Amino acid sequence: MLDNVREVVSLSQQEIEVFLSVVEVRLFKKKEFVLQSGDLCRNETFVNKGCLKVFYxxxxxxxxxxxxxxENWWSLDLESFATQMPAFYSIQAIEDSECFQISKMHHDWLYEKVPQLEKFAKLRYQNAYIMLQHRMTQSLFSTAEQKYDAFTRKYPGLELRISQKDIASYLGVTPEFLSMIRNKRQKHRIP
Known part of the structure; x- marks a missing residue:
């Protein structure tokens, strides 16, 4: 997690210690919920090992x-986390996962104590918004094959770890149609 932060901002040893003092390690079993729709999103979650999915x-x-x-991705229902209103999305482990969490209270406190973390969060949210714009455009104007290609670029190797049903849901196609896409790619030896 520190490497993820340090890719964007520099922190002193004291700032690192302040940051780590509020991080909690959480282990989630496969199918366990990190957040359920209707609950308050009280934590932002960094995935150290495993994989989570965000869905409605x-x-x-x-x-x-x-x-x-x-691994190395953050997850939360941003609207619920920011407003402390009930979450629209659910977050669930799709593999046994080791995560690091920072509570909303500590998140806000960290901005005051370590201003570099506010810069980090701003850039993270900015990148998330850009990715959301790309995903919206893609869903409107791309074929299913193009969406699958974008998925494999965005999440390299994940197609080997998670269910075809979960990938199909993400792409907005049936598992059967996704199977046809994959078979076509194998037949033509497209990676």
Whole structure:
């Protein structure tokens, strides 16, 4: 997690100690919820090992995956975290996962104590917004094959670790259609 922060900002040893003093280690078993829709998002979560998915469930009970958080990714329901209103999204471990969490209270306190972390968060949220814009454009104007290509570039190797059903949900296609895409790629030896 420190390497992830240090890619963006420099911290002194004292700032690192302040930062680490509020980080909690959490272990989540496969299928365990980090956050359930309707609850308050009280923590931002960094994935050290494993993978989480962020999704919403529609009125018919269908799950729609909007993001994956493998190693070195952060995850939260940003609106719920910022406003402390009930979460729209759920976050669930899709592999046994070791995560580091920072509570909302400590998050805000860290901004005062270590201003560089506010800069880090600003850049992280900016990048997340850019990724969201790309995903929206992609969902409107790309074919399923193009969406799958973008998925494999964004999450290299993840297609080997998670279920076809979860990937299909993320792409907005059926698992059967995703299987056809994968078979076509193998037949033509497209990585």
């Amino acid at each position: 469930t529609d009125l018919n009970g269908t799950q729609h995956n909007v993001k994956f958080a493998p």
